[in-house]
Amino acid sequence: MLSKRAQETSKNDFLLINFLKTMSSSYDEATNPQGYVNLGTSENKICEDIWLEKITEISESADHVTADILYYYEYHGMSRVRKTFSKFIEDRFKSKMKIQEEKIILLSGVATTINALAFTLADVGDVFLCPTPAYTRLKYDMLDIGGVDIYEVPMFDDESSDDPCKMRSDVLESYLLKAKQRGLTVRGVILTSPSNPTGKVYTKQELADLMEFCKREDLHVIFDEIYALSTQGQGCFTSVLSMTIPDPDKTHFIWGLSKDFGLSGFRCGVVYSHDVRVINYLQKMATFCSIPAPTQLLINDILSDTEWIDKTYFPTYYTRAKENHKLVKDVLDDFKIPTSYSCENVIFFWMDLSQFLNERTKEEEIKLFNKFMDTGLYICPGTELLCPIPGWFRLTYTYPKRDVEEGIRRFVAVLTAIRKEDSFERLKQFQS
Amino acid sequence: MLSKRAQETSKNDFLLINFLKTMSSSYDEATNPQGYVNLGTSENKICEDIWLEKITEISESADHVTADILYYYEYHGMSRVRKTFSKFIEDRFKSKMKIQEEKIILLSGVATTINALAFTLADVGDVFLCPTPAYTRLKYDMLDIGGVDIYEVPMFDDESSDDPCKMRSDVLESYLLKAKQRGLTVRGVILTSPSNPTGKVYTKQELADLMEFCKREDLHVIFDEIYALSTQGQGCFTSVLSMTIPDPDKTHFIWGLSKDFGLSGFRCGVVYSHDVRVINYLQKMATFCSIPAPTQLLINDILSDTEWIDKTYFPTYYTRAKENHKLVKDVLDDFKIPTSYSCENVIFFWMDLSQFLNERTKEEEIKLFNKFMDTGLYICPGTELLCPIPGWFRLTYTYPKRDVEEGIRRFVAVLTAIRKEDSFERLKQFQS
Numbered sequence: 001m002l003s004k005r006a007q008e009t010s011k012n013d014f015l016l017i018n019f020l021k022t023m024s025s026s027y028d029e030a031t032n033p034q035g036y037v038n039l040g041t042s043e044n045k046i047c048e049d050i051w052l053e054k055i056t057e058i059s060e061s062a063d064h065v066t067a068d069i070l071y072y073y074e075y076h077g078m079s080r081v082r083k084t085f086s087k088f089i090e091d092r093f094k095s096k097m098k099i100q101e102e103k104i105i106l107l108s109g110v111a112t113t114i115n116a117l118a119f120t121l122a123d124v125g126d127v128f129l130c131p132t133p134a135y136t137r138l139k140y141d142m143l144d145i146g147g148v149d150i151y152e153v154p155m156f157d158d159e160s161s162d163d164p165c166k167m168r169s170d171v172l173e174s175y176l177l178k179a180k181q182r183g184l185t186v187r188g189v190i191l192t193s194p195s196n197p198t199g200k201v202y203t204k205q206e207l208a209d210l211m212e213f214c215k216r217e218d219l220h221v222i223f224d225e226i227y228a229l230s231t232q233g234q235g236c237f238t239s240v241l242s243m244t245i246p247d248p249d250k251t252h253f254i255w256g257l258s259k260d261f262g263l264s265g266f267r268c269g270v271v272y273s274h275d276v277r278v279i280n281y282l283q284k285m286a287t288f289c290s291i292p293a294p295t296q297l298l299i300n301d302i303l304s305d306t307e308w309i310d311k312t313y314f315p316t317y318y319t320r321a322k323e324n325h326k327l328v329k330d331v332l333d334d335f336k337i338p339t340s341y342s343c344e345n346v347i348f349f350w351m352d353l354s355q356f357l358n359e360r361t362k363e364e365e366i367k368l369f370n371k372f373m374d375t376g377l378y379i380c381p382g383t384e385l386l387c388p389i390p391g392w393f394r395l396t397y398t399y400p401k402r403d404v405e406e407g408i409r410r411f412v413a414v415l416t417a418i419r420k421e422d423s424f425e426r427l428k429q430f431q432s
Numbered sequence: 433m434l435s436k437r438a439q440e441t442s443k444n445d446f447l448l449i450n451f452l453k454t455m456s457s458s459y460d461e462a463t464n465p466q467g468y469v470n471l472g473t474s475e476n477k478i479c480e481d482i483w484l485e486k487i488t489e490i491s492e493s494a495d496h497v498t499a500d501i502l503y504y505y506e507y508h509g510m511s512r513v514r515k516t517f518s519k520f521i522e523d524r525f526k527s528k529m530k531i532q533e534e535k536i537i538l539l540s541g542v543a544t545t546i547n548a549l550a551f552t553l554a555d556v557g558d559v560f561l562c563p564t565p566a567y568t569r570l571k572y573d574m575l576d577i578g579g580v581d582i583y584e585v586p587m588f589d590d591e592s593s594d595d596p597c598k599m600r601s602d603v604l605e606s607y608l609l610k611a612k613q614r615g616l617t618v619r620g621v622i623l624t625s626p627s628n629p630t631g632k633v634y635t636k637q638e639l640a641d642l643m644e645f646c647k648r649e650d651l652h653v654i655f656d657e658i659y660a661l662s663t664q665g666q667g668c669f670t671s672v673l674s675m676t677i678p679d680p681d682k683t684h685f686i687w688g689l690s691k692d693f694g695l696s697g698f699r700c701g702v703v704y705s706h707d708v709r710v711i712n713y714l715q716k717m718a719t720f721c722s723i724p725a726p727t728q729l730l731i732n733d734i735l736s737d738t739e740w741i742d743k744t745y746f747p748t749y750y751t752r753a754k755e756n757h758k759l760v761k762d763v764l765d766d767f768k769i770p771t772s773y774s775c776e777n778v779i780f781f782w783m784d785l786s787q788f789l790n791e792r793t794k795e796e797e798i799k800l801f802n803k804f805m806d807t808g809l810y811i812c813p814g815t816e817l818l819c820p821i822p823g824w825f826r827l828t829y830t831y832p833k834r835d836v837e838e839g840i841r842r843f844v845a846v847l848t849a850i851r852k853e854d855s856f857e858r859l860k861q862f863q864s
Contacts, residue, residue, distance in 0.1 A: 001681070003555045003619075006713040019504070041504070048499055055501070055726075059491040067480055069487070072451070072473070072696045108540055112720045119577065123435045144716055145551065187435075249433070264504045265725035281438040284576055288544045288721055293697035294487075295724040 040378035044262035076286035077106035118146035188220030229260035354391030472810035476694035508718035509538035542688035550578035620652030661692035786823030
């Protein structure tokens with residue numbers, strides 16, 4: 001009765017199921033103290049108060065409601081909104097070239113940009129190489145509607161504690177060969193940069209090597225820089241836009257407001273591509289995934305106020321993020337829990353909890369995940385983020401401080417109980 | 433370099449090309465008196481002033497900006513917004529059954545709902561029967577991304593002046609057979625009801641016959657009721673929701689805010705379906721074509737204010753529409769131009785201008801279209817709306833009165849010149 005493609009679609013994934021589960025009974029100190037604390041979803045809710053103030057100010061301003069919110073407009077972005085984005089991206093991503101508004105496509109969310117690029121660049125059954133661990137939804141964003149899959153390229157060496165996720169072209173090359181040997185058509189590489197979930201910030205050299213590899217192999221490359229501005233002004237992050245791009249027509253940049261601005265409800269994703277044919281097709285797709293005019297103009301008002309962004313938003317965001325970061329890091333250090341990279345670069349910790357597993361298996365990892373869930377804490381197990389080695393977890397710290405504190409209290413309770421049990425077991429063994 | 437499906441996509445269609453052309457230089461009495469008057473696009477701009485007042489009032493209200501506009505939400509519609517829609521649809525479409533919020537899917541525009549249903553109900557290469565004349569974009573909304581085509585079923589008998597577009601199951605049946613003989617898989621019927629562009633309002637019996645036909649042939653049927661509430665409270669319109677539906681799982685209702693509320697910029701489309709599998713897949717698609725939270729809540733505030741809708745919006749809309757309708761109708765009557773149906777049922781006139789053609793051909797129709805364009809008037813030629821008989825045009829009258837007046841001035845000028853020329857030709861023939 002349904003189409004074949006609708007019948008073939010995936011079930012809800014782990015991340016979505018648990019997001020919905022925590023939503024159904026969210027922790028609130030006063031009204032629902034037993035509810036779930038969600039530190040598992042990668043979301044940024046740390047600046048709610050200043051956002052509400054800012055949006056109220058915009059809503060109440062005299063010139064906010066204009067006739068052009070009412071009628072048909074350019075679906076891929078109203079001209080003045082794309083102009084604002086081009087200026088914003090040029091400045092914030094230290095772009096080497098002028099960012100042209102004609103090459104900007106706005107779509108309803110970053111997930112949508114990935115779906116749209118999958119459609120534009122690949123056919124049903126084709127694949128994109130994807131270094132793992134990775135944000136699992138990359139897979140479904142390409143697959144659910146577009147029928148394009150990712151081909152996982154494990155790039156996680158946790159013996160190398162200083163740089164476990166080093167970008168390695170030789171590994172990409174060997175997996176490209178494997179995929180081809182399986183008869184798959186590989187259309188490109190997709191990379192979240194900085195990495196979700198590891199927090200890895202790729203060096204200029206790594207990005208250059210990746211782009212050279214893609215050019216050599218005639219592959220597209222999609223840089224999902226959705227966490228770029230959460231690197232807290234440390235200057236360590238390199239955007240692909242700030243570099244010399246060897247194959248511009250096949251190099252695609254995406255970004256959005258969900259993480260760096262914590263505005264996931266605004267469903268705002270942006271693509272910057274060079275190939276006019278890609279642009280043209282994305283414009284056509286935009287008919288079906290446009291950001292409505294009222295939200296576009298609200299976004300425009302926000303991004304145009306660079307003074308507020310520089311003097312209020314980012315300083316507040318970074319200060320609060322650092323406080324929460326310290327709060328969590330101190331506890332992790334107490335437990336001697338290894339974390340990858342500095343973890344100040346993104347909005348989550350990627351941490352090795354294998355010492356709390358009986359065995360380093362997916363089953364044991366999920367057992368630990370369930371222990372956390374039983375105390376009302378959701379943090380995300382690494383194998384569900386395509387991590388090739390079990391035992392790692394992602395914990396997002398850009399939630400309101402009280403939520404993070406309560407989450408960490410539950411986290412500590414679970415780990416302490418496991419330690420006690422272990423000591424007791426060891427004691428029993430010793431005594432027997 | 434692009435995917436095959438991206439390469440195969442259609443060029444911009446006639447309607448879009450001319451919409452963009454008129455947008456590039458719009459008529460304005462003061463600033464651009466030579467600009468285009470667009471009465472070709474089916475849009476409703478008649479209540480701009482009261483919309484701006486209303487939206488300003490909402491924007492400035494104390495409880496307008498809430499935290500839930502900021503974050504992830506249910507992409508297919510926030511629960512309270514779907515609740516508002518279920519109440520609204522139940523009341524306004526005189527629904528026979530209770531409209532359940534669980535079966536409501538909100539997507540970014542009615543075009544998007546058609547794209548999504550094409551994806552859900554049909555595979556690449558499949559077709560939907562579509563009685564013509566019809567809104568040409570139905571074709572591209574199904575085809576551009578979904579790869580599903582319409583199969584035109586001519587249902588226009590202009591010899592039968594009282595009901596040229598009568599719904600005929602026997603014609604549907606013969607075209608179903610033709611399509612099957614060509615090896616096509618027919619998945620259903622799609623119908624805009626009331627009809628765009630003819631203004632035909634289908635009777636209860638016609639709708640019942642159509643549904644029986646679809647049930648008998650095991651076909652889906654999509655009722656696009658986007659003009660339903662523009663029937664100006666005449667009570668002549670029958671919604672499929674108000675009827676006994678023989679095959680609920682295969683009967684799908686769509687509506688949106690673009691026409692009846694004149695809010696095409698809000699990109700708000702709604703699907704009501706009964707089959708839980710259809711609902712589930714549409715929910716998945718909604719990830720990629722969701723209405724952002726700020727716009728959803730603005731829509732919610734509008735639709736919740738039933739007092740304003742009943743006492744201010746609809747009375748103003750209908751009064752102004754009737755004024756413009758009369759303004760145009762008087763001129764058409766002067767020229768003895770036949771129009772189909774009462775034409776008060778929708779926002780446009782469907783009129784027979786064949787007396788101004790040298791021959792009843794598409795070429796002559798386009799020649800006349802070009803004469804209008806040369807004077808700066810865009811009205812839509814019927815063959816571009818899949819009309820099987822050349823010579824018909826669609827003229828939208830729900831534009832600001834001054835635009836309609838200027839458009840009609842140009843319309844009269846073109847037709848008068850043709851008449852003069854004709855008389856002169858006849859005179860010459862007579863004298864020679």
